[in-house]
Amino acid sequence: HAQAMSAEEAAALRAELAALKAKVQTLEDRLDAATAPAAAPSGAAGAVTPAAAPVTAAAAPAKPGPDIAWKGAPEIKTADGWSFKPRGRIQLDLASIDAPPGVTDTHGGLATEFRRVYLGVDGKIPGGISYRVEVDVANSSVELTDVYLTYGTGPLSITAGQIKPFWSLEEMTSDLFTSFAERAAFTQAFGFERRVGLSGQYKGKALLVQGGVFGDNANDLLSDSDNSVSVDGRVVWMPSFGDTQLHLGASAHWRKANDGPSAVRYAARPFVHTTNSRLVDTGTFTATSERGLGLEGALIAGPFHVASEGFWQTARRPGLADPTFFGGYAEVGYVLTRGDRRGYKDGSFDRLAPSRPITAGGPGAIEINARYDHLDLSDAGIAGGRQRTLGVAVVWAPIPYLRLTANYGHLMYDDAAIGSTSGDRNYSADAFGLRTQIDF
Amino acid sequence: HAQAMSAEEAAALRAELAALKAKVQTLEDRLDAATAPAAAPSGAAGAVTPAAAPVTAAAAPAKPGPDIAWKGAPEIKTADGWSFKPRGRIQLDLASIDAPPGVTDTHGGLATEFRRVYLGVDGKIPGGISYRVEVDVANSSVELTDVYLTYGTGPLSITAGQIKPFWSLEEMTSDLFTSFAERAAFTQAFGFERRVGLSGQYKGKALLVQGGVFGDNANDLLSDSDNSVSVDGRVVWMPSFGDTQLHLGASAHWRKANDGPSAVRYAARPFVHTTNSRLVDTGTFTATSERGLGLEGALIAGPFHVASEGFWQTARRPGLADPTFFGGYAEVGYVLTRGDRRGYKDGSFDRLAPSRPITAGGPGAIEINARYDHLDLSDAGIAGGRQRTLGVAVVWAPIPYLRLTANYGHLMYDDAAIGSTSGDRNYSADAFGLRTQIDF
Amino acid sequence: HAQAMSAEEAAALRAELAALKAKVQTLEDRLDAATAPAAAPSGAAGAVTPAAAPVTAAAAPAKPGPDIAWKGAPEIKTADGWSFKPRGRIQLDLASIDAPPGVTDTHGGLATEFRRVYLGVDGKIPGGISYRVEVDVANSSVELTDVYLTYGTGPLSITAGQIKPFWSLEEMTSDLFTSFAERAAFTQAFGFERRVGLSGQYKGKALLVQGGVFGDNANDLLSDSDNSVSVDGRVVWMPSFGDTQLHLGASAHWRKANDGPSAVRYAARPFVHTTNSRLVDTGTFTATSERGLGLEGALIAGPFHVASEGFWQTARRPGLADPTFFGGYAEVGYVLTRGDRRGYKDGSFDRLAPSRPITAGGPGAIEINARYDHLDLSDAGIAGGRQRTLGVAVVWAPIPYLRLTANYGHLMYDDAAIGSTSGDRNYSADAFGLRTQIDF
Structure with a gap:
């Protein structure tokens, strides 16, 4: 009804x-x-x-x-193109070196170090401008790291400020994402550092072209000898085929010393950073210019990756033969955890992000890496010595922004710059490092 | 149906x-x-x-x-009066000086410098309290800039901490908003700096009265000679008539040296900051106290502005005649872009904000400025020399928080403190500077 | 119808x-x-x-x-466990010491100081991880303060990084919340500082157990003498009965010097921090290890509180008698403002938060404290002197994150390390301090 x-x-x-x-x-x-x-x-x-x-x-x-996204820390952004995000990282190292007596300042025992403590900000300004200011305060001092402005709305961009001058795959990869706690010895020996300059970049789908003119590191701009100039460029071909990422690159570098000949020195620490000893070391000598050439190759195929680089650094000496030093490495790595793989982005390795983090009851992401690292600092009458390192590393990222890296290196020296107390310059050493790292 | x-x-x-x-x-x-x-x-x-x-x-x-407003960076604030905003700036300079041989440390060639890299925060606390903490990390060290607390709910406020002791229109104007990359020579020569103190301010609609008692810069508080005291005050009449802003001001300063006579030195760099050479320089001499008197005048009428200041600094010497040094400038400026004008706020010049930024398809804001800058550091037997500078500047703000400043200065010296290699102390020099700046 | x-x-x-x-x-x-x-x-x-x-x-x-909570500054957090909060504090001190002639570097007159200027961040990562990075920039340098990662989901947690090694109630209480502007003399004399290490904590309802292994302060890790190791532990029983909070604690510390005997020195400033003079001072001597034992007791009953501590520091000297130095204090305090009481949390005093802040028309929170502070640095042939201090303090927190502390101390010396110009080593001195503090 x-x-x-x-x-x-x-x-x-x-x-x-x-x-x-x-x-x-x-x-x-x-x-x-x-x-x-x-x-x-x-x-x-x-x-x-x-x-x-x-x-x-x-x-x-x-x-x-404004919207708030989360990338380890909140990124606040507006619909019209502003954004702002705090940045930071803590790297706390525990390391040990076992070398013949007299070789290292710290032998036996463990040493700890805040390897890096960064604080900074990233920002975007409407119209295609972005900037970063970040400092490292780890050494109870302030060191400017990335401090730059970038302008670019498409594949082309220009950058003014302090950045890395396009050195190598290993160097261009953030220290947050490298295979080992410390980078390959040549990146340290050849003085790779951030420098202030003006640069441009073309970033296509499979091609990356980078080049710029650089002065000195911001630290050294304070001295009134700020007249060094370098020209640096890098080309990377980075096609991907399904699950496979290829990386083939080359870089070239030329740097003219201040006004006249200046002092250069090539040297490297043994596998870990806690010691100040450089067992391979050219000592300081006079050069008018430097030239660097680098080749880069890498392949990521599912959980596997391989990577290899070589770098030739030549110093031009007035009235003397010009030495060319060589360093390089070859590595293989495998990500043990199902569904995870080594990250890659824009010509560099990227974050190892676990698909099943511990917060979801998963194991996080676990990667094992093995590397042969070679550095020869003897040439043209300069006897800096040769260092060869066999290293293995285990990287565990329980969640995306937390990472532990344990690595061990067996170092073999020929004609080392520092002899043992018995006068031996051909010896071996062992080093172990454990890094605990968070970033945002 | x-x-x-x-x-x-x-x-x-x-x-x-x-x-x-x-x-x-x-x-x-x-x-x-x-x-x-x-x-x-x-x-x-x-x-x-x-x-x-x-x-x-x-x-x-x-x-x-909380609400999120955007002022270059997000300002997070609550309805009950809390607020928090990150602060920062990058000033990247490229500069060149062309002076007679032997005069400057860097002659010929270009020099680059991070002029300022600031990081800090601004905050408000309910009840009329606000604070700022900001540091300059540009020199790979930390220098405290503004670090203060202010209390005030109406036109009256009191401030404790490190601020600028009310020196002059040019000095009180933020370095983000000055007509040229560097301020007038007298502000540098007479040692204007931030100092720690207690001060009060009355800010009416057209009247600004500021005064305080100050000690030293936070840097110098660390030394145990922290007994210098200064009394500083400034009065500004700043009526506006329609489109016209008038600024008439005067400031007075008195500073007593530590416990007894202490070392003072008045000197200025030549137009740009990349060099450490001071071509006008009294050298170090002993004084028991300092007295400063400043006059300020400015007018903004639509796109035009004029500004002029004079400052007399007197050092009292025990048993000797007291020298009075003078510096000042006169400038004119014009904002080329339709609808834009030089900003002014609370007794200082303010941001040049484009009404038609490039993000809206506009030209941004473009301003041209011309200035005569005068500094005489010779008096009462002290021969610091005289520097006169004719300068022109082009300022371009494509968007409100990004700014490029290109400026050129022709410097004329009489009895310069540093002679050329030929012994000449009367010469001229030319300097060029380009600043790229963002702030938030 | x-x-x-x-x-x-x-x-x-x-x-x-x-x-x-x-x-x-x-x-x-x-x-x-x-x-x-x-x-x-x-x-x-x-x-x-x-x-x-x-x-x-x-x-x-x-x-x-994300959600935004406010704790002096915004804390941005997500529902799945991320959080991020800026941290900072400003402590601006004005202090004066009146001591016999020749005793202090600054006598008579007032001295000002930024006692602490902290900037940093706190963060939480899903899965029970939290971190803090904070630096003190007050001295125009960067000093790492708390820099650590903590993991723990229940009462148990482990922490890696730089923290305070569980010294005493006074030391573990944040300098934002202490009864006086400066802590008891023994905390300074015995070298309490943050150190880098690995530690664990059990925090039950009424029981706190803390222990860890520590190296050096991050500052000193840079030196290659980073082989000092300490083992530190603390137990606190902290039951609460209605309105009453009891605190009974003990801590033990053992530290082995670098590789061999190293230099130690125990000394303390007179009540305020603006002077660098240490009127009690053992001078530098050689020790192979240090041992510390501390007892802590406190009671908060409504607006009243009492607290007392004693600490015995023993230095082991090779081939010489081992001196044991003693320091301690006893204090009483009363919160004058109705409804307010001294804060307590997890084994430390906490914020004095006004229930009726000035923003609500109330008086804020006002607390008065009185303390006898004792430090004896003479033993086993080392004559560092004895310092006894009677102090009173008034603390005013008009709102939770703003605090003013005025304190006065009458210091009595026996066998002081620094004699007056007349050679007297038994004298008294008076010190006054005023601190203005905000934090977020």
């Missing part, structure tokens, strides 16, 4: 509906004004409104408020 | 409406609790509710959450 | 209702996606939905966005 609704009841219903509609509209306006992240495609609300219905779905196009 | 709605249908409709109303109310409560920026005037929702309708529009007065 | 609703009307109503329901659902989804703080208990929306109604209340379980 159907009873008719009264006119009063129907009118009340209609009034309630009208009030509700107004209220929902108000809510939507407020949402639009306040919560940019909630910005559903503009048609979404309308799409569910039957065309015949008298509901006006269009909210006033209020300016949306 | 009208068919009656069944009672069941009507009841179902009513139930749906009741559920919807509850749901909307829940949404509104959640919005109120979560999104302060969305806080519509409290009557808004009710206003669209027909008076006869049974909808209760009043949401529970939940405490609103 | 009941008039039947037309079928068209009913259909229109139903269509409007359907559209509204879709719209509300969209709003809710957007809210869920955007505003974590608004996350009402999941049953809330459903609870108001009549069971018989056809409304489906369950929103798609969209991931909620």
Whole structure:
């Protein structure tokens, strides 16, 4: 039995509906004004409104408020292109070196070190501008790391400020993501560092071209001998085929010393950073210019990766033969945890992010790496010695922004710069390092 | 033909409406609790509710959450008066000086420098308290810049901490907003710097009165000779008439040296900051106290502005005549881009903000400035020399927080403190500087 | 008289209702996606939905966005366990010492100092990990303070990095919350500092057990003499009975010097920090190891509190008698403002938070403290002198994160390390300090 609704009841219903509609509209306006992240495609609300219905779905196009994304730390950004994100990292190292007596300052025992403590910010400004300011405070001093402005809206961009001058795959890969706690010996021996300059980059889908003119590290700009100039360039071909990422690159570097000949020195620490001893060391000599050539190759295929580099550094000496020193490495790595692989992005290795982090009951991501690292600092009458290192590393990322790296290196020296107390310059040493690292 | 709605249908409709109303109310409560920026005037929702309708529009007065405004970086603030904003700036300089041989350490060639790299925070605390902590890390060291607390709810405020002791229009204007990359020579020569002290300020509509007692720069507080005391004050009349802003000011300064006579030195770099050479330089001499008097005048009329200052610094020497050194400048400027003008706020020049930034397809804001800058450091037997500079600058702000400044200065020296290799102390020099700057 | 609703009307109503329901659902989804703080208990929306109604209340379980809490500065956090909060503090001191002539470097007159200027961040990572990076930039240098990672999901946690090695109640209490501007003399004399190490903690309801192995302060890790190792532990029983909090604790410390005997020195400043003079001072002597034992007791009963500690530091000297130095204090305090009490948390005193801050028209929180502080640095042939201090302090917290501390100390010396110009080593001195402090 159907009873008719009264006119009063129907009118009340209609009034309630009208009030509700107004209220929902108000809510939507407020949402639009306040919560940019909630910005559903503009048609979404309308799409569910039957065309015949008298509901006006269009909210006033209020300016949306900032959104907060999370990348280890909050990234606050607006719909019109501003963004701001704090940056930082802690690397706490525990390391030990076992070398013949007299060779290292710290032998036996363990040493600890804050390897890096970074604090800084990343920002984006509408119109294609981005910037970074970051400092390393680990050594109870302030060292500027990346401090730059970049302009670019498409594949081309230009950057002014202090960055790494496009040295090598190993160097261009963030220290957060390297295969071992410390980079290959040649990157240290040949004085790779950040420098202040002006550079440009073309980043295509499979091609990366980088080049620039650089002065000195910001630290050294303070001295009034800031007239060194370098020209640095790098080309990378980085096609990907399904699950496979290829990386083939080359870089060239030329640096002219200050006004006249200046002092250079090539030397490297033994596998870990806690010691100040350089067992291979050319000592300081005079050079008018430096030239560097590097070759890079890498392949990531599912959980496997291989990588190898070689770098030739030549110093031009006035009135003497020009020595060319060589360093390089070859490594293989395998990610043990199912579904994970070594990250790669824009010509560098990237974060090892676990697909099953411990917070989801998973094992995190575990990678094992093995490397042969070679450095020869003897040439043209300069006897800096030769260092060969066999290293293995285990990297564990229980969650994306936390990482532990345990690595061991067996070092073999020929004609080492520092002899043992018995006068031996051909010896071997062993080093172990454990790094605990977070970043944001 | 009208068919009656069944009672069941009507009841179902009513139930749906009741559920919807509850749901909307829940949404509104959640919005109120979560999104302060969305806080519509409290009557808004009710206003669209027909008076006869049974909808209760009043949401529970939940405490609103923080709002995020954007001033180069996000400023997070709450409805009850807290706020927090990161601060920072990068100034990257490229500069060159062409002077007679032997005059400057860097002659010919270009030099680059991070002029300033600031990181810090600004905050507000309910009850009229605000604070700032900011450091300059440009020199791979940490230098405290503004570090203070201010209390004040009306035109009167008091400030404890390190600030600028109210020196001059040029000095009180942030280095982000000056007409040239570097300030007038006298501000540098007379040792204007931030100092730790206690000060008060009255800021009326057209009158600004500032005064305080100061010790040393935070850097120098560490030495145990922290007994210098200065009394500093400044008065500014700053009426505005329609499109015209007038600025007339005067400042007075008195500083007593540590316990007894101490070393003072007045000197200035030549137009740019990349060199450490001071071509005008009194050298170090002994003084018991310092006295400074400054006059300031400026006028902004639409796109035009003029500004001029003079400053007399007197050092009291025990048993010797007291030298009075003078410095000052006069400048004119014009903002080329339609609708833009030089900013002014609270007794200082302010940001040049483009009304048509490049992100809106506009040209940004472009300003040209010309200045005569005068500094005479010779008096009462002290021969520090005289430096006169004719300078022109082009300032381009493509967007509000990004700015490029190109400036050129022709410097003329009489009795310069540093002679050329030929022994000449009357010569001229030319300097060029380019600054790229962002701030947040 | 009941008039039947037309079928068209009913259909229109139903269509409007359907559209509204879709719209509300969209709003809710957007809210869920955007505003974590608004996350009402999941049953809330459903609870108001009549069971018989056809409304489906369950929103798609969209991931909620970050929430912003406020603890002096914004703490941004996500529902899944990330958080990020800037940290900082400013302590601006004004202090004066009145001592016999020749005793202190700064006598008479006032001295000012930025005692601490901290900047840093706190963060949480899902899975029970938290970290802190904070630096002190007060001395125009960078000093790492707390830099650590902690892992722990229940009462047990482990921490790697630089922290305080569980010294004493006074030392473990943040300098933001101490009874006087400076801590008891023994904490300074015995070299309490942060050190890098690995430690564990059990924190039960009334029991706190802390212990770890530590190396050196991050500053000293840079030297290659980083082989000192200490083992430090602390136990606290901290039951609370209604309004009463009891604290009974003990700590033990053992530290072995580098490789062989190394230089130690125990000394303390007189009540304030602005002077560098240490009137009690063992001078530098050689020790092979250090041992420390501390006892702690405190009671908070409503507005009253008492606290007392004693600490015995023994240095082992090769071939000489081992001196044991003693320091300790006893204090009473009373919070004058109704409803306020001294904070206590996890084995340390905590913030004095006003229940009626000045922003609510109240007086803030006011506490008065009186203390006898004892330090004896003479033993076993080492004559470092004895310092006894009677101190009173007034602490005013107008709002939770702003605090002023005025304190006065009367110091009495026997066999002081620094004699007056008349050769007297038994004298008294008076010191006054005023601290203005904010933190976030």
